[in-house]
């Protein structure tokens with residue numbers, strides 16, 4: 001990475017289109033509270049699991065970024081479409097940003113480190129950072145494995161398109177309440193849950209491993225993100241498909257990957273076994 005091609009450090013100018021979309025989504029999420037019913041609530045929860053759980057945790061993160069297991073191409077592509085439905089950007093953008101995060105964790109060049117401020121790590125880097133979604137070919141340097149697949153390049157350029165289709169479906173099937181709940185509120189909840197992995201789990205929680213970054217294991221972020229909150233485990237062992245390493249570290253995405261493996265859908269599942277590691281625990 002050279003500074004003239006990609007600057008990921010604060011401060012910078014406001015990304016107006018992204019900011020506007022995020023403001024509208026938050027307005028929609030608040031409006032959803034006034035049209036509550038159990039049917040749309042259940043639909044939002046189901047889509048939250050399918051889209052954020054499968055798309056981000058088992059997809060963009062554990063498969064596309066870290067290749068902690070091998071999946072057939074149809075499943076890879078399906079998980080990438082689900083990842084795009086979170087509105088966290090296309091697969092090349094997401095994977096490249098996250099690989100840079102692992103390379104530079106909490107050091108200069110980390111796109112979202114709380115050392116630049118908790119707010120910056122949570123959402124400031126998206127509102128003000130230079131890491132925008134349109135630099136497919138710049139980001140492709142960090143995700144060459146994805147950039148050689150035309151489908152991923154297309155999805156990266158039109159990462160918003162699946163959500164337009166889904167929004168139209170939600171409006172057609174359940175009108176405004178379903179759109180606000182399973183569209184706006186579901187997206188906003190997924191964004192903040194994922195952003196908490198960048199902010200909270202680099203600030204609050206315990207540390208089993210002495211990594212060179214500030215990563216923590218945080219149980220409540222893990223609950224919101226299907227196991228992504230066991231972030232200190234993950235930084236210590238990035239290619240492990242299993243993030244929750246103790247029996248009490250609930251990791252739904254790992255359970256799902258195990259089911260897929262038992263069914264023969266996925267292969268080459270990488271799992272870390274913890275033996276002889278020094279447990280370094282720090283207060284939250």
Ligand SMILES: [Zn+2]
Pocket residue numbers: 101105197198202215231235
């Ligand atoms: Zn991290």
Ligand SMILES: [Zn+2]
Pocket residue numbers: 061065066098102234238
């Ligand atoms: Zn990671």
